[in-house]
Amino acid sequence: MNNSDDSGSIAWFIFALGPGTGIAIWMWIQAKYRNKNARYKPETTVAHTITNVVQEDKFTRKIVSRSRSITGRNERDHHERARVSRVVKDG
Amino acid sequence: MTAEEPTPAPENPDVAVGTPADAADALDYVVLTTPEGHADGVVRCQRCGATEVEYSASKGTLRCAFCRYTWTEQSLDQIMGLSDGIADLVGTTVSSAAVDIEDGTALITIKCTGCGAEVIIDTDHNLSARCHWCKHTLSINNRVANGAVPDGILPFSVTKEEAMRSIQAFVDERKTFAHPAFAESFKVENVMGFYMPYMTVDGNVVVRLDGAGEILRRTVRVNDKQTEYHADEYAVMRELSMVVDDLIVETSSAKVDIHSTASTNNIINAVLPFDVKNIVRFNSNFLGSEYTSERRDMDVDAAEAYAAGHFMTLSRAGALPTLGNYNRGVRWESEQVNIKGSRWVAVLLPVWLYGFVETRGSRQITHYIAVNGRTGATMGSVPINRKKAHLVAWGTAAIVSAVTWPIAIVLLVLGA
Numbered sequence: 001m002n003n004s005d006d007s008g009s010i011a012w013f014i015f016a017l018g019p020g021t022g023i024a025i026w027m028w029i030q031a032k033y034r035n036k037n038a039r040y041k042p043e044t045t046v047a048h049t050i051t052n053v054v055q056e057d058k059f060t061r062k063i064v065s066r067s068r069s070i071t072g073r074n075e076r077d078h079h080e081r082a083r084v085s086r087v088v089k090d091g
Numbered sequence: 092m093t094a095e096e097p098t099p100a101p102e103n104p105d106v107a108v109g110t111p112a113d114a115a116d117a118l119d120y121v122v123l124t125t126p127e128g129h130a131d132g133v134v135r136c137q138r139c140g141a142t143e144v145e146y147s148a149s150k151g152t153l154r155c156a157f158c159r160y161t162w163t164e165q166s167l168d169q170i171m172g173l174s175d176g177i178a179d180l181v182g183t184t185v186s187s188a189a190v191d192i193e194d195g196t197a198l199i200t201i202k203c204t205g206c207g208a209e210v211i212i213d214t215d216h217n218l219s220a221r222c223h224w225c226k227h228t229l230s231i232n233n234r235v236a237n238g239a240v241p242d243g244i245l246p247f248s249v250t251k252e253e254a255m256r257s258i259q260a261f262v263d264e265r266k267t268f269a270h271p272a273f274a275e276s277f278k279v280e281n282v283m284g285f286y287m288p289y290m291t292v293d294g295n296v297v298v299r300l301d302g303a304g305e306i307l308r309r310t311v312r313v314n315d316k317q318t319e320y321h322a323d324e325y326a327v328m329r330e331l332s333m334v335v336d337d338l339i340v341e342t343s344s345a346k347v348d349i350h351s352t353a354s355t356n357n358i359i360n361a362v363l364p365f366d367v368k369n370i371v372r373f374n375s376n377f378l379g380s381e382y383t384s385e386r387r388d389m390d391v392d393a394a395e396a397y398a399a400g401h402f403m404t405l406s407r408a409g410a411l412p413t414l415g416n417y418n419r420g421v422r423w424e425s426e427q428v429n430i431k432g433s434r435w436v437a438v439l440l441p442v443w444l445y446g447f448v449e450t451r452g453s454r455q456i457t458h459y460i461a462v463n464g465r466t467g468a469t470m471g472s473v474p475i476n477r478k479k480a481h482l483v484a485w486g487t488a489a490i491v492s493a494v495t496w497p498i499a500i501v502l503l504v505l506g507a
Binding site for chain 2 (some may be wrong): 007008010011012014015017018019020021022023025026029030032033034035036037038039040042043045046047048049050051052053054055056057058059060061062063064065066067068069070071072073074075076078079081082083084085086087088089090
């Protein structure tokens with residue numbers, strides 16, 4: 001049974017190689033020619049100083065998940081705004 | 092573009108429709124007065140009085156064509172103290188030329204101080220013109236109501252020849268799948284030098300981020316195909332104070348949207364940043380006849396939303412080192428930026444631009460190749476020959492599939 005499952009997975013992977021190659025070539029051409037993701041990255045170029053960092057980490061619950069990481073993980077997507085994003089001015 | 096009636100020549104453009112202070116008061120701004128620049132009209136060489144002043148990008152100086160006297164303008168950062176006191180900023184401070192636009196009329200009439208003739212300047216594209224009677228060059232150097240004149244300018248230091256070489260090299264690397272109409276019409280000498288409108292922003296902000304983070308405790312393999320991840324979930328909050336020096340924000344509504352589907356504005360955005368510490372007091376001689384300027388049409392209120400987005404980006408990056416424990420990651424759900432104080436200066440920054448309009452069905456897309464006029468940073472969008480790209484991509488897919496699918500079928504049959 002295990003051997004059958006393994007050979008089935010390998011077969012589907014091999015099936016996907018052809019279409020996957022086509023998709024990869026198309027995406028490479030788009031990336032190289034259009035540069036749609038190119039943009040100003042102020043987080044690496046603008047002089048800024050951070051002070052008074054306040055941290056709060058409160059345990060809420062234990063969870064069991066089937067995915068490798070938290071749903072909606074975005075701590076490295078600095079340019080993508082959170083679900084709720086507000087600007088206030090109280091200066 | 093419809094013809095416009097010339098604006099009646101004001102006695103003093105600076106007070107034509109109210110002083111900068113008047114405009115600022117109406118909107119709760121504090122005005123940081125920019126030191127006076129050259130007078131409007133004929134700008135003469137400081138030594139011999141001639142009006143033929145040229146800018147040399149290779150040397151970074153203004154030069155009189157008659158007596159060859161050279162000089163540079165003073166750094167705006169030094170004369171206005173723009174690097175000082177950012178942490179103490181409260182409220183919104185704007186420089187003289189960054190106050191709200193009061194009149195969107197592009198055409199401005201000034202009187203030639205050489206012969207008295209009235210000369211019209213189209214400030215959508217330039218800030219100087221030659222008097223058709225006496226041939227003196229007339230320029231606008233001080234604030235006008237339509238926002239065309241900035242406080243400062245960063246002169247080109249990359250020459251047209253250098254920009255042409257960069258653009259040619261960029262295109263040469265992208266010939267195989269370039270759209271045939273682009274390839275046929277590409278003439279690198281058509282690159283143009285533009286001074287684009289921006290504002291530099293100093294910010295004193297506090298940012299709060301709220302979300303959830305997970306820490307993996309153990310992994311349980313349920314069966315060959317499934318794994319369970321047992322983790323602890325936390326409510327995560329980070330609040331930080333941040334002082335930002337010289338963030339750059341576009342102030343042309345046509346260029347600020349980097350997600351536009353009509354033009355590749357992200358390309359112009361991508362050649363940022365500029366060495367804005369070297370911005371000098373505006374002098375229209377830096378434009379000369381070689382460069383074109385674009386007029387600002389966004390005020391601080393509109394630009395502030397984009398600046399706030401950048402403040403949040405900076406804070407998210409700044410908070411990242413504090414999240415090391417969360418090996419399953421963090422999901423930020425809420426972010427709030429409190430702009431306690433900000434300072435805005437209107438500037439023109441130099442970009443070499445090559446444009447090409449691709450027609451795709453009923454849509455037109457403007458592709459740009461841009462070179463930063465100070466650093467030489469180059470980025471571009473080259474339109475794709477889609478037929479050829481599809482043929483190569485899916486042709487290769489077919490060839491690979493022709494080899495791999497029989498193998499996959501055999502494996503499936505044997506496995507069954």
